[in-house]
Amino acid sequence: MKLNAGIITEKLDDTKKFYTETLGFGVAFENDFYLLMHTPNGAAEISFLKPKHPSQQPIFQAPFNGKGVYITIEIDNVDEVYRQLKQKGTKIEFDIRTEPWGDRHFAIVDPNGIGIDIVTYTKPEE
16 A cells, blocks of 8 residues: 545645755656655655646545645654755754654745654654
């Protein structure tokens, strides 16, 4: 089984630019109403779809309302990615920190208002 989360948005161009330039994602497929992107290593995908497109069924027509969704990207070296994004001038939603349960993470927000938690999992504090 494979999972591909999809976000319905008018902001396909801004979304493509953000995910490719900020996070290094690649484009697996795109047309005028659909964008399928993959993580730099190709292990995971996310898709974006224009709202109200006539080729889509009604359940896939309403645009994302900007609330209630987040994405977690697990990486090996969160401190390095944090440094790289700061150097690029990416707005950091909350600064890097280590949580008592073991996450070392920070967050950014994509053009659609989706929070992206960038994390390296560590052992919880004793």
